[in-house]
Amino acid sequence: MISRKASLLLIAPALALMAALFLYPLGFSLVSAFRQEDGGGWGAGNFLRAWQFYSADIVFSLVIVGLSTLLVAFLAAAIAGYLTLGENRWCLAVLRWLYRWPLFIPFVVAAQLMRTFLAKNGMMNNALVELGLLTPFTTHSYLDWRGIVITFVWKQTPFVALLLAGAMAALDRSTIEAARNLGASRLRLLWDVVLPQVRPSFGTGLILSFVTMMSVLSVPMMINAQTPTLLTVDMAWRINAYGDYGLANALGLIAYAMTGLVAWFYLRQGLKENR
Amino acid sequence: MIQKTEAQPHLGRSISLSDLHLGYGGRDVIAGLSLEVRAGEFIALLGQSGCGKTTILRALAGFVPVRAGRISVGGTDMSRTPPEARGMAMMFQSYALWPHMSVAQNIAYGLKLRRRPRAEIRARVAEMAALVGLGDLTARKVQDLSGGQRQRVALARALAIDPPVLLLDEPLSNLDAGIRATMRHEIRALQQRLGLTTILVTHDREEAMSMADRVVILEQGRIAQAGTPEEIYHQPASPYVARFMGLGNRLEARVEQGLLRTGNGTLPTGGLHAPQGTPEGPAEILFRAESARLGPAPGPALALSGQVVSAFYLGSAYRHEIAVGDDRILVDAPQRHQAGTPVGLHVPATALSLFPARSQTSVTGQEAAMAAIPTL
Numbered sequence: 001m002i003s004r005k006a007s008l009l010l011i012a013p014a015l016a017l018m019a020a021l022f023l024y025p026l027g028f029s030l031v032s033a034f035r036q037e038d039g040g041g042w043g044a045g046n047f048l049r050a051w052q053f054y055s056a057d058i059v060f061s062l063v064i065v066g067l068s069t070l071l072v073a074f075l076a077a078a079i080a081g082y083l084t085l086g087e088n089r090w091c092l093a094v095l096r097w098l099y100r101w102p103l104f105i106p107f108v109v110a111a112q113l114m115r116t117f118l119a120k121n122g123m124m125n126n127a128l129v130e131l132g133l134l135t136p137f138t139t140h141s142y143l144d145w146r147g148i149v150i151t152f153v154w155k156q157t158p159f160v161a162l163l164l165a166g167a168m169a170a171l172d173r174s175t176i177e178a179a180r181n182l183g184a185s186r187l188r189l190l191w192d193v194v195l196p197q198v199r200p201s202f203g204t205g206l207i208l209s210f211v212t213m214m215s216v217l218s219v220p221m222m223i224n225a226q227t228p229t230l231l232t233v234d235m236a237w238r239i240n241a242y243g244d245y246g247l248a249n250a251l252g253l254i255a256y257a258m259t260g261l262v263a264w265f266y267l268r269q270g271l272k273e274n275r
Numbered sequence: 276m277i278q279k280t281e282a283q284p285h286l287g288r289s290i291s292l293s294d295l296h297l298g299y300g301g302r303d304v305i306a307g308l309s310l311e312v313r314a315g316e317f318i319a320l321l322g323q324s325g326c327g328k329t330t331i332l333r334a335l336a337g338f339v340p341v342r343a344g345r346i347s348v349g350g351t352d353m354s355r356t357p358p359e360a361r362g363m364a365m366m367f368q369s370y371a372l373w374p375h376m377s378v379a380q381n382i383a384y385g386l387k388l389r390r391r392p393r394a395e396i397r398a399r400v401a402e403m404a405a406l407v408g409l410g411d412l413t414a415r416k417v418q419d420l421s422g423g424q425r426q427r428v429a430l431a432r433a434l435a436i437d438p439p440v441l442l443l444d445e446p447l448s449n450l451d452a453g454i455r456a457t458m459r460h461e462i463r464a465l466q467q468r469l470g471l472t473t474i475l476v477t478h479d480r481e482e483a484m485s486m487a488d489r490v491v492i493l494e495q496g497r498i499a500q501a502g503t504p505e506e507i508y509h510q511p512a513s514p515y516v517a518r519f520m521g522l523g524n525r526l527e528a529r530v531e532q533g534l535l536r537t538g539n540g541t542l543p544t545g546g547l548h549a550p551q552g553t554p555e556g557p558a559e560i561l562f563r564a565e566s567a568r569l570g571p572a573p574g575p576a577l578a579l580s581g582q583v584v585s586a587f588y589l590g591s592a593y594r595h596e597i598a599v600g601d602d603r604i605l606v607d608a609p610q611r612h613q614a615g616t617p618v619g620l621h622v623p624a625t626a627l628s629l630f631p632a633r634s635q636t637s638v639t640g641q642e643a644a645m646a647a648i649p650t651l
C-alpha cells in the first residue's frame with residue numbers, strides 16, 4: 001500500500017500542471033474582469049460597459065447558438081435514429097460513411113468552405129440558377145446570421161450524432177423490439193423508447209456543442225462581418241484593437257455564465273428524473 | 276397473486292407453419308419446419324440452446340425474416356408482414372420493460388399506440404394489473420420492482436392489447452425456483468381463461484410439460500417429436516428426445532432372436548418401448564434413475580448386477596452411482612447403500628426405451644476417428 005502522502009506526491013505533477021495552465025489563467029481572467037480600467041480598484045464597471053456596448057451581441061450570441069443547438073439536436077436525433085432503427089442496408093452504409101466527415105474539418109476550414117458555398121454567386125446559388133429555380137438577379141447571399149447557423153449545424157451535428165448513435169447502439173435491443181411488437185412505428189420508437197433512454201448522452205452532447213459554438217471565433221469573423229455578431233468577435237476586437245483586457249474578460253465571464261446556465265438547467269433536469 | 280377479474284374469454288387464432296426456412300447469414304437455422312397450432316392451444320418449444328427454438332418465436336413475431344415457406348395466423352399469410360403490424364404480443368426473456376416509464380405507462384403503451392380513449396386505458400391498466408397480481412404497484416418505476424414483479428408487468432403489457440397470439444421467450448428463466456413454480460401455474464391458468472393461442476420457448480422440460488398442451492422437441496432446427504407431455508415423457512421417439520426427457524441411463528445392448536442382451540442381463544423385447552422397431556443387432560437402452568430399483572421389481576424387468584460406487588442425497592431419495600461392468604448408471608433408492616456394496620438392480624420393462632444402435636453416418640467425430648485407427 002502507498003501512504004497518503006506518497007500518493008499525493010504521485011499526483012503532484014498533474015495537479016501542478018492543472019493549476020498552472022488552467023486554474024491560474026482562469027482565476028486571473030475572472031479577477032481582471034472586476035478590475036477597474038481607470039485608476040484601479042474593484043467594481044462592475046467592465047460589465048456595465050460590456051452591456052452598454054454589446055448587449056445586442058450578447059442576445060445575438062444566445063439566439064444564434066441556441067437555434068444552432070436546437071437544429072443540431074433535431075438532425076443528430078434523425079441521423080442516430082436512422083442508424084439505429086433503419087433497415088435499408090445500402091442507405092445505412094452510405095449514411096454511416098458520410099455523416100462523420102465534418103468532424104475532421106476545422107471550424108476555420110468549414111467557414112471558408114461555407115463562404116464559397118453560401119455567397120451571392122456561390123456554389124449553392126449557382127446550382128439553383130443552373131436548375132432554373134432562381135435567376136442571377138434573385139439570388140442573395142446567405143453570409144449573415146444564417147451562414148453562421150448553417151456552418152455551426154453542419155460542423156456540430158456529426159459530433160452529437162456520433163455520441164448519440166453510440167448510446168443507442170448500447171441500448172437493450174429488446175426494449176425496441178418490445179415496442180415494435182406492440183405496434184410502434186419507427187418515429188414512435190425513436191420518440192417514445194429510444195430517445196428517452198439516451199437522454200443523458202444527448203444532453204451531454206448538446207451542452208458540449210453549445211460550449212464549443214460559444215467559443216468559435218473564426219466562423220463569425222469570416223461569415224458575418226457586420227453587426228450584430230458573436231461575443232468571441234467582440235472579445236478579440238477589445239484585445240487586439242484596444243488592449244482592453246478588462247472588458248474582454250467581462251464578456252468572457254458573460255459567455256461563461258450563459259453556458260453555465262444551460263448546464264445547470266440540464267443537470268437540474270437530470271436530478272429531478274433520478275429522484 | 277392473480278385475482279379473478281371479468282376478463283372476457285376469447286379464442287386465439289390458429290397458427291400454421293409450413294415448410295419454414297429461417298436463418299442468419301449464410302446458414303439456415305430452421306430448414307423445412309412444419310407445425311400446426313390450434314386456436315387456443317398452448318405449445319411449448321423445447322430444446323437445447325442453439326436448436327432454433329427462439330429463432331422460430333422471433334420469426335413468428337416478425338423479427339427474423341422468412342427465407343422460404345409460410346407463416347399463417349388465422350388463415351392469413353403473415354410471412355412478410357412487419358412486426359408492428361402482426362398484432363402478436365411477445366414477452367421477452369429480459370422482460371424488455373422501458374425503464375423510463377412507470378408500471379402503468381408500460382402496460383398502457385400498446386393501448387396508447389392504438390389511440391384508445393384515456394379513460395378506457397386507465398381502466399384497462401387497472402384491470403391488467405389486478406389480473407397479474409400487481410395491485411397498487413402501477414405508479415412505481417420499473418427499476419424499483421423485483422424480478423417477479425417485472426415479469427408480471429411484462430405479462431400485463433403483453434396481455435393488455437388483447438392479442439390473439441401470445442409468444443413467451445423463456446419467461447421464467449430469470450426467476451428463482453419458488454416464484455417460477457407459482458408463475459407457471461398462473462400463466463397457464465390465465466392462458467386457459469383468456470383462450471389465447473400461446474407459444475412458449477424454454478429449455479426446462481418440467482416447465483414445458485407442466486404448462487403446455489403439446490410439447491415440440493427441437494433438434495438442430497428440426498422437430499424431433501411433437502406430442503402431449505405424457506406421450507413425450509413415456510414414449511420418446513428417439514434417443515435424443517429420451518435423453519432430453521431425463522432418460523439419463525444408457526446401456527449398450529444387442530437384440531438377438533427377440534431377446535435383449537446387455538451386460539449380464541437379458542429380457543424379451545416384447546413389452547419394451549421401441550419406437551424405431553427392434554431389428555436384430557446392436558442397440559441401446561435408456562431409462563430413468565427413478566424407474567430402476569435396487570431390489571426386485573414387480574412384473575417383467577431387466578435384472579443387472581453391479582457395485583455401488585457412490586451415493587448422494589436428493590431429498591426424496593438417495594441417488595446411487597452403480598458400476599455395471601464398464602458402464603456407470605444412476606439408480607434411486609429410499610435407503611443409502613454404502614460404496615462397494617454389491618447390488619442387484621431391476622429396471623421394469625415398461626420403463627425401458629430401446630433404440631437400434633446409431634448408424635455409421637451418425638456416429639460422433641471422436642468415434643469415427645477411433646474407428647479410422649487401423650488395428651495393430
